[in-house]
């Protein structure tokens with residue numbers, strides 16, 4: 001995942017707001033954090049944040065950075081891109097992924113374009129977006145052209161000398177929200193950045209909408225298309241920050257709803273409900289409220305500084321992070337029937353090796369795992385993802401049951417079939433838990449509270 005943010009201030013310097021806005025997006029990535037400021041000149045800074053936080057990297061140079069508007073990104077690649085062009089100097093950040101990047105790159109080579117921001121022998125997606133935009137007569141036309149060419153999803157912010165262009169991807173898969181304060185405007189992926197910086201939401205961009213943000217106000221450059229909205233359901237279940245709201249639905253509340261619905265569908269009578277920290281916590285709070293059992297913390301996370309353990313691509317790093325971050329509390333675990341809520345199960349290895357072993361090792365009596373979303377069967381096609389189909393535990397189990405890779409898995413997707421039940425029982429066996437239940441897709445949709453056709457559910461259904 002990635003997150004983008006920007007600030008346009010009436011004050012001479014917006015660095016303080018940009019710094020904290022960036023900090024409040026740090027949970028969305030562990031590879032790069034970058035900002036660009038526009039004042040008397042344009043300044044750009046990009047840091048590798050794989051071993052230390054965005055905040056601590058920027059703190060060292062904080063006082064030397066100045067500008068009354070700025071943008072930034074927490075991302076899997078180096079951003080912002082700085083472009084000198086006939087539209088003047090501008091900086092660009094993007095959020096999303098382009099599936100046909102190879103074909104578009106070839107097309108641009110034939111037009112004599114070249115690429116310089118190469119990482120892992122792949123072109124930088126943000127640079128590709130800039131080259132597509134540059135082919136038209138204005139930035140607005142260029143953004144529209146880029147949308148017409150890409151297969152995937154890109155939201156973006158463009159910082160110019162005069163203001164910030166903000167545009168949300170053509171399906172609205174990721175949110176992009178504008179806030180206003182007495183000092184100016186901010187635009188963010190995560191509204192969690194707003195309350196402590198005194199911004200209030202004034203506008204949630206629609207798919208493909210383009211807005212130009214200046215000190216004097218907002219100017220719509222292109223209308224959005226509400227009919228295209230298919231926002232990522234995973235944002236509420238896992239990736240989003242609890243204090244954020246997308247389409248007016250708060251993440252923490254949705255997670256509590258998920259937990260309550262899991263409890264309603266459950267026959268088990270546990271002694272306590274617990275969550276796998278951090279994103280399983282609110283699901284467990286909801287479960288405890290729904291079931292009328294105590295919410296307790298048999299596993300505590302030593303520091304949020306470890307970040308998301310599925311994002312670092314090296315398995316050894318993921319394993320180390322998973323092993324070190326959770327500490328079991330024997331005094332709470334011993335002899336207890338525990339319902340453990342998890343946001344989702346990807347590979348299942350960390351849950352099994354570094355979470356469940358800690359509960360069993362501390363003499364839990366029973367461990368019932370409850371998952372806030374249905375079994376993940378398809379890797380995301382709209383964002384940079386390190387996951388492949390064959391890594392997903394549900395896929396591995398289907399292969400085990402069928403004895404081969406099966407093309408048509410519709411009976412495993414349908415939660416009313418015996419194949420589905422068989423898949424879940426086998427996953428439970430592999431994990432070594434007393435029982436395992438996943439949220440039904442209808443309940444997950446109802447917990448979010450938006451119409452089903454406004455959500456991307458591809459990870460679970462394979463349909464978009």
Ligand code: SF4
Nearest residue numbers: 232380381456458459
């Ligand atoms: S494919 Fe999955 S993670 Fe990607 S946008 Fe859709 S629901 Fe979200």
